[in-house]
Amino acid sequence: MNQPHDQKFRTSMLEENDGPGHNPTDNRTMGDIIARRFSRRSFLQGSLAVSAIAATVSPIAILLADDARAASASAFSFDEIEAGIDDKHHVAAGYDAEVLLRWGDPIFADAPEFDPTNQSAEAQGKQFGYNNDYVGYVELEGSSEHGLLVVNHEYTNEHLMFPGIVKIVEGKIEVAPADQKRVDIEMAAHGGSIVEIRKEAGKWQVVRDGKLNRRITSTTEMQLTGPAAGHDRLKTNADATGTKVFGTLNNCAGGVTPWGTYIMAEENFHGYFGGELAADHPEAANYKRLGVPEGTYEWFKFYDRFDVSKEPNEPNRFGWVVEVDVNDPNSMPKKRTALGRFKHEGAESIVAADGRVVFYLGDDERFDYVYKFVTSGKFNPNDRAANLDLLDEGTLYVAKFAEDGSFAWLPLVQGEGPLTADNGFVSQADVVIETRRAGDLLGATKMDRPEDIQPNAVNGKVYVMLTNNTKRKADQVDAANPRAENAFGHIIELIEDGSDFTATKGKWEVLLKCGDPSVAEVGASFSTSTTQNGWFGMPDNCAVDSAGRLWVSTDGNSPKATGRTDGLWAVDTEGEARATSKLFFRVPVGAEMCGPLFTPDDQTAFVAVQHPADGGEDWEGFGRPSYYEDLSTRWPDFKPNMPVRPAVVAITKQGGGKIAV
Ligand code: FEO
Numbered sequence: 001m002n003q004p005h006d007q008k009f010r011t012s013m014l015e016e017n018d019g020p021g022h023n024p025t026d027n028r029t030m031g032d033i034i035a036r037r038f039s040r041r042s043f044l045q046g047s048l049a050v051s052a053i054a055a056t057v058s059p060i061a062i063l064l065a066d067d068a069r070a071a072s073a074s075a076f077s078f079d080e081i082e083a084g085i086d087d088k089h090h091v092a093a094g095y096d097a098e099v100l101l102r103w104g105d106p107i108f109a110d111a112p113e114f115d116p117t118n119q120s121a122e123a124q125g126k127q128f129g130y131n132n133d134y135v136g137y138v139e140l141e142g143s144s145e146h147g148l149l150v151v152n153h154e155y156t157n158e159h160l161m162f163p164g165i166v167k168i169v170e171g172k173i174e175v176a177p178a179d180q181k182r183v184d185i186e187m188a189a190h191g192g193s194i195v196e197i198r199k200e201a202g203k204w205q206v207v208r209d210g211k212l213n214r215r216i217t218s219t220t221e222m223q224l225t226g227p228a229a230g231h232d233r234l235k236t237n238a239d240a241t242g243t244k245v246f247g248t249l250n251n252c253a254g255g256v257t258p259w260g261t262y263i264m265a266e267e268n269f270h271g272y273f274g275g276e277l278a279a280d281h282p283e284a285a286n287y288k289r290l291g292v293p294e295g296t297y298e299w300f301k302f303y304d305r306f307d308v309s310k311e312p313n314e315p316n317r318f319g320w321v322v323e324v325d326v327n328d329p330n331s332m333p334k335k336r337t338a339l340g341r342f343k344h345e346g347a348e349s350i351v352a353a354d355g356r357v358v359f360y361l362g363d364d365e366r367f368d369y370v371y372k373f374v375t376s377g378k379f380n381p382n383d384r385a386a387n388l389d390l391l392d393e394g395t396l397y398v399a400k401f402a403e404d405g406s407f408a409w410l411p412l413v414q415g416e417g418p419l420t421a422d423n424g425f426v427s428q429a430d431v432v433i434e435t436r437r438a439g440d441l442l443g444a445t446k447m448d449r450p451e452d453i454q455p456n457a458v459n460g461k462v463y464v465m466l467t468n469n470t471k472r473k474a475d476q477v478d479a480a481n482p483r484a485e486n487a488f489g490h491i492i493e494l495i496e497d498g499s500d501f502t503a504t505k506g507k508w509e510v511l512l513k514c515g516d517p518s519v520a521e522v523g524a525s526f527s528t529s530t531t532q533n534g535w536f537g538m539p540d541n542c543a544v545d546s547a548g549r550l551w552v553s554t555d556g557n558s559p560k561a562t563g564r565t566d567g568l569w570a571v572d573t574e575g576e577a578r579a580t581s582k583l584f585f586r587v588p589v590g591a592e593m594c595g596p597l598f599t600p601d602d603q604t605a606f607v608a609v610q611h612p613a614d615g616g617e618d619w620e621g622f623g624r625p626s627y628y629e630d631l632s633t634r635w636p637d638f639k640p641n642m643p644v645r646p647a648v649v650a651i652t653k654q655g656g657g658k659i660a661v
């Protein structure tokens with residue numbers, strides 16, 4: 001999540017903890033400067049927005065860009081859509097984009113139909129959860145037309161979910177304090193969904209009575225495994241073993257492993273904890289490094305385990321990577337502590353040449369790190385059960401980027417280098433519980449908010465999304481984070497030595513510096529073939545299709561930030577068209593674009609529209625019912641700010657065939 005709207009909403013508060021990137025000065029940032037530029041213009045209509053931006057480009061620049069375009073055409077042949085802003089989604093001509101699953105849709109035969117005026121935790125626990133971020137697909141019997149869709153429900157936007165809790169006080173929106181019922185619904189709306197889906201006559205359908213359908217929530221029982229399992233620092237009043245925990249929080253991106261399990265990455269878990277911890281408590285420094293407790297949500301007022309003054313070890317039981325065996329709906333999800341504890345964005349993986357499996361991990365905070373995990377054991381493609389605990393043993397590495405274009409993966413192993421008892425790392429449990437501090441001591445490179453990291457099986461490269469960091473000062477710039485006040489983010493490409501994903505060093509390049517290339521101060525680096533619709537800011541999630549081509553989705557484009565909504569862009573990474581980007585799909589205003597995910601046959605792209613209408617109080621378009629549902633026809637209490645529904649959208653080519661050729 002990364003919404004630049006007002007602090008009055010808790011979603012933005014989750015982004016603003018006083019982490020190491022906190023800048024106490026009043027210096028103007030590049031973001032402020034750009035925001036001011038855009039706010040002077042009218043961006044209330046999408047087509048006007050595009051022409052307004054285009055007007056800043058000189059005719060000579062356009063001429064030169066046209067020449068370059070002719071010489072280096074994008075490998076993507078679809079007709080680009082116009083960037084802009086409205087309350088609908090848009091996809092390129094010749095494609096269909098149909099809503100498959102929305103918040104509240106029943107996913108069991110006995111689940112009630114969605115009714116936000118009569119919602120309960122029990123109903124929500126049988127319905128598709130709120131904000132959908134990661135989307136994965138697990139084939140059933142090797143099919144690209146019948147499988148399990150796995151979807152993370154990252155967080156809740158109460159002001160968009162619950163009727164009648166928002167009021168205007170002196171021109172500002174206030175959300176009413178939570179009660180127990182609301183908190184329980186919120187907890188049931190978090191987590192993940194596993195839903196059987198099938199394509200029939202070219203159209204995807206939900207199989208409501210699918211035997212493997214499952215909801216995972218903030219109360220589902222889970223097992224802690226790996227080096228920190230059973231450690232004293234994970235023991236609580238409710239769990240003297242330090243191995244059992246209820247629920248998973250803030251599951252952002254994720255992954256599907258080569259053996260077909262579902263990975264949920266716990267990201268901004270700090271916001272769910274409240275209360276006060278004594279300054280001299282043994283966990284005080286650990287929690288400060290992670291921004292715990294932030295008290296964004298009010299759960300701690302109703303459940304002691306979220307109050308650090310009452311249950312000080314509970315936050316050590318979150319911030320992990322969770323693995324779910326989707327083949328058994330009764331299986332207990334496992335928190336795999338070997339992969340470290342931080343604000344995990346995702347965990348995309350690939351099988352290396354020698355059979356070990358490599359997971360790439362981002363820690364989404366300003367000035368935090370890029371990681372990877374290499375399993376000790378090898379993937380066995382003929383024995384699924386033999387792979388099920390591969391994530392309990394292996395080596396966790398943190399990245400250090402050098403100015404000369406090389407990088408090294410530094411092992412986070414107790415007893416090596418500074419990771420000793422003298423520095424508080426008595427065992428590997430301490431190393432994984434305080435992964436960030438271990439990375440600090442090793443001198444890892446402080447990055448501009450690492451998000452999704454995607455290995456590419458076709459060309460052996462790895463793409464790292466770095467979404468933004470407006471707090472980086474000029475004297476903190478380095479080659480891998482080349483812009484101060486980096487409002488729009490960038491993408492780095494890694495080439496592991498010998499294209500071996502288990503290598504401990506390699507070379508890197510900046511693939512893209514994001515933002516409007518026609519605004520000189522932004523310093524963006526899209527190719528000159530990129531049109532005014534083709535550039536984007538704030539890369540977040542990404543996918544690689546089976547042809548090895550990169551697709552990037554964004555979080556943070558908005559009327560004020562870039563004059564366009566978030567969307568899905570296709571990015572050329574090879575040849576003369578490298579760094580050319582084209583807009584394929586865009587979301588309604590206020591939404592973040594998540595997913596994206598291609599089925600193995602490349603004939604469907606699933607995308608996740610998170611929090612449509614968030615911040616929409618500033619957008620005239622949401623004074624009327626949304627494209628996602630005309631609520632006024634169903635609920636008499638409908639108010640203009642009331643829910644539009646996060647949704648997973650299935651994109652297919654009209655008449656069939658691969659999404660892009
Ligand atoms: Fe939940 Fe880093 O985005």
Ligand code: CA
Pocket residue numbers: 001252253345451452540541555
């Ligand atoms: Ca994200």
Ligand code: CA
Pocket residue numbers: 253346348452453454541542543595596
């Ligand atoms: Ca991805």
